[in-house]
Amino acid sequence: MAALVLDGKKTAAKIRLELQREVADLAASRGFFPGLAVILVGEDPASQVYVRNKERACAEVGIVSRSLRLPGDVSQDHLEGLIRDLNADEKIHGILLQLPLPGGLQAQRCLELIAPEKDVDGFHPENMGRLTLGLPGLRPCTPAGVLELLARHDLSVAGKKAVIVGRSNIVGKPLAMMLAQPDSRGNATVTLCHSRTPDLAAEMRRADFLFLAVGRPLFATADMVAPGAVVVDVGINRTDQGLVGDADFASLLETVSAITPVPGGVGPMTIAQLLGNTVQAYRAAVRC
Numbered sequence: 001m002a003a004l005v006l007d008g009k010k011t012a013a014k015i016r017l018e019l020q021r022e023v024a025d026l027a028a029s030r031g032f033f034p035g036l037a038v039i040l041v042g043e044d045p046a047s048q049v050y051v052r053n054k055e056r057a058c059a060e061v062g063i064v065s066r067s068l069r070l071p072g073d074v075s076q077d078h079l080e081g082l083i084r085d086l087n088a089d090e091k092i093h094g095i096l097l098q099l100p101l102p103g104g105l106q107a108q109r110c111l112e113l114i115a116p117e118k119d120v121d122g123f124h125p126e127n128m129g130r131l132t133l134g135l136p137g138l139r140p141c142t143p144a145g146v147l148e149l150l151a152r153h154d155l156s157v158a159g160k161k162a163v164i165v166g167r168s169n170i171v172g173k174p175l176a177m178m179l180a181q182p183d184s185r186g187n188a189t190v191t192l193c194h195s196r197t198p199d200l201a202a203e204m205r206r207a208d209f210l211f212l213a214v215g216r217p218l219f220a221t222a223d224m225v226a227p228g229a230v231v232v233d234v235g236i237n238r239t240d241q242g243l244v245g246d247a248d249f250a251s252l253l254e255t256v257s258a259i260t261p262v263p264g265g266v267g268p269m270t271i272a273q274l275l276g277n278t279v280q281a282y283r284a285a286v287r288c
Ligand SMILES: Nc1nc(=O)c2c([nH]1)NC[C@@H]1CN(c3ccc(C(=O)N[C@@H](CCC(=O)O)C(=O)O)cc3)C=[N+]21
Pocket: 049, 050, 053, 096, 097, 098, 099, 100, 121, 141, 142, 236, 243, 262, 263, 264, 265, 266, 267, 268, 270, 271
């Protein structure tokens, strides 16, 4: 039987509709809308696509988005000054610094300057620490969007073996923390794999839930994935054949029980989570 396709595009559209209602109610009672600032430095074409998608999604739910486009040769001081201004701007509830930054700029310094209560990416050490400790806070959008997608399809990782391939700060590491958390979306037994994992395919074959975040097109083939597993593909690879994930989707569709497509899987969920985080930051700011 062909696998269930976990439709992130459709699920994200449903979430945006829910958020649209929530934002309309909040704006009616508080008198102003949530505001999100997106900082884009340089001309990276992929980043420009994401930022445009974020602007469109904000407009749809009633979040006021302010995009700040800076030249690739902007100085560290100028960028830091902009972040300080946004930290102090009461119309802005969320700040997102689009990554990667062009060479010469220190991303970590900038991320640590963003006020933790406006850090809708959840990348500030305070929010990463809160995630690690199981304390409330803003959560990184991609892993949180992945858990939302699973929850909305009644797929529970509790008691299951979760294998993550890729240990980045923006996906693999926070996803590992979330899946291991003793809460309704967690309680998995987590293996975090990376480029130095010996016999990676053997680890992958043990997964009930396999999370791919390596950035290698068609990396995971049917021989590396247990029949009946759930595959979540976080990879976004631009190839001559168009946008493809880290999974060999066509062949896995015949063997796994559920799989996310690329495009239309995790990407739209990431943006939906960003909107949800912005509403969370607004609520915290207005205490409601
Ligand atoms: N500070 C920061 N926060 C991020 O969350 C962040 C970032 N920097 N840098 C880059 C990555 C990547 N990312 C994506 C968001 C949406 C799609 C998305 O909408 N994808 C569509 C396709 C879009 C297309 O056509 O390229 C889809 O998968 O269906 C993909 C990738 C957020 N990131």
